[in-house]
Amino acid sequence: MAKIRRVCHLLLRFLAFAATLSAVVVMATSHERASFFTVSVEAKYTNAPAFKYFVIVYSVVTVYGFLVLFLPAQSLLWRLVVALDLVFTMLLVSSFSAAVAIAQVGKKGNSYAAWLPICDSVPKYCDRVTGALIAGFVAVIIYIILLLHSVHTVIDPLLLRKN
Amino acid sequence: MASENGEKLDLSFNAAPDPKPRKEWVLLSLRVISFLATSSATLVMALNKQTKNLVVATIGTTPVTIPLTAKFNHTPAFIFFVIVNAIASVYNLVVIAVDILGPQYDYKGLRLGLIAILDVMIMALAATGDGAATFMAELGRNGNSHARWEKICDKFEAYCNRGGAALVASFIGIILLLVVTVMSITKLLKLNRI
Numbered sequence: 001m002a003k004i005r006r007v008c009h010l011l012l013r014f015l016a017f018a019a020t021l022s023a024v025v026v027m028a029t030s031h032e033r034a035s036f037f038t039v040s041v042e043a044k045y046t047n048a049p050a051f052k053y054f055v056i057v058y059s060v061v062t063v064y065g066f067l068v069l070f071l072p073a074q075s076l077l078w079r080l081v082v083a084l085d086l087v088f089t090m091l092l093v094s095s096f097s098a099a100v101a102i103a104q105v106g107k108k109g110n111s112y113a114a115w116l117p118i119c120d121s122v123p124k125y126c127d128r129v130t131g132a133l134i135a136g137f138v139a140v141i142i143y144i145i146l147l148l149h150s151v152h153t154v155i156d157p158l159l160l161r162k163n
Numbered sequence: 164m165a166s167e168n169g170e171k172l173d174l175s176f177n178a179a180p181d182p183k184p185r186k187e188w189v190l191l192s193l194r195v196i197s198f199l200a201t202s203s204a205t206l207v208m209a210l211n212k213q214t215k216n217l218v219v220a221t222i223g224t225t226p227v228t229i230p231l232t233a234k235f236n237h238t239p240a241f242i243f244f245v246i247v248n249a250i251a252s253v254y255n256l257v258v259i260a261v262d263i264l265g266p267q268y269d270y271k272g273l274r275l276g277l278i279a280i281l282d283v284m285i286m287a288l289a290a291t292g293d294g295a296a297t298f299m300a301e302l303g304r305n306g307n308s309h310a311r312w313e314k315i316c317d318k319f320e321a322y323c324n325r326g327g328a329a330l331v332a333s334f335i336g337i338i339l340l341l342v343v344t345v346m347s348i349t350k351l352l353k354l355n356r357i
Contacts, residue, residue, distance in 0.1 A: 041309065043309070047307065047309040047310065048307065048309075048310075049298065049301060050298040050301075053298070082348075083345075086283065086344070086345075089287060090286065090287055090290045090341070091290075093287050093290050093291050093294070094290040094291060094293060094294030095294060096291070096294075097243075097290075097291035097292070097294045097295040098294040098295055098297065098298040100295065101239070101240040101243075101294075101295035101296075101298055101299050102298055102299070102302065104239060104240075105299075105302070105312075106310065110237065110238065112233070112237040112238075113237070113303070113312070113313070113315050114313065115310075115312040115313075116311065116312075118310045144284075144287065147283065148280065148283075151279070151280065151283065151348070155279075155348060155351050155352055
């Protein structure tokens with residue numbers, strides 16, 4: 001039973017690692033060239049600071065997720081994993097919402113501020129950013145589940161263990 | 164006589180954690196400050212509005228001015244920010260009330276555990292609101308030359324400044340929420356070690 005639990009836990013962490021890695025890769029390789037009235041413009045993820053923040057945070061979390069996969073069970077470092085899970089989940093969640101906010105402006109524009117949507121001129125870029133955001137969303141959900149699981153396992157807040 | 168003394172000694176060694184623990188004033192005051200910060204962020208952003216007469220076009224020699232308004236509900240990110248901060252302040256208020264009214268609102272000892280878990284989740288929620296609103300405010304202040312999005316802060320300065328103040332208050336609230344979360348989790352750890 002404990003072995004199955006550990007395998008499930010590791011599988012979940014591996015899924016989270018894969019999700020963050022794919023989000024980083026898809027966002028970083030999204031670029032498209034478009035021409036605006038004889039001026040050639042390139043749409044890249046570095047054009048928006050929110051997307052840069054997204055890539056940075058998700059790469060840090062990818063490295064962290066990779067390292068945690070190799071932590072042996074029953075190690076005392078799982079307490080540190082709870083704290084780091086908390087910090088990294090917060091970072092993940094804030095960078096994901098920032099990227100979604102900017103992507104929403106890019107897709108729908110903002111008529112009050114006279115910001116035109118850019119997705120009509122660079123559709124492939126928009127699609128890749130959407131894909132990266134979907135992978136990012138999966139990673140956020142898995143990390144929230146992992147955080148609750150770590151808190152439950154290490155600290156047992158609902159006092160379910162009977163010793 | 165000796166057995167009575169023995170019983171008395173036994174009782175004091177087997178005592179469970181005392182039924183009336185000291186009130187944690189530090190935790191309570193941090194929660195109060197966090198409640199004030201998140202509620203002021205909600206209010207300042209929700210009442211953020213500025214109207215200005217701007218020149219839109221020129222017909223002949225007379226400039227055409229129309230009054231333009233900048234409100235918080237023009238942007239979904241700010242609407243989300245207001246909603247999330249409202250949720251965080253209501254949560255803070257409820258937990259402060261439960262803390263003050265004492266441990267009679269406990270259900271089989273679940274109170275501390277539930278508060279710790281909810282703290283974590285509300286803090287993550289507040290982080291989403293902050294992240295989205297920060298980058299939207301940065302877009303408004305600097306514009307984005309690649310997407311041909313003009314900045315709006317040079318025309319609507321008071322709106323931008325008030326939005327910035329709401330953001331700062333919300334950041335203070337979330338940092339204090341983080342400290343409170345860590346404190347409630349360590350409180351649980353200490354309790355479980357007994």
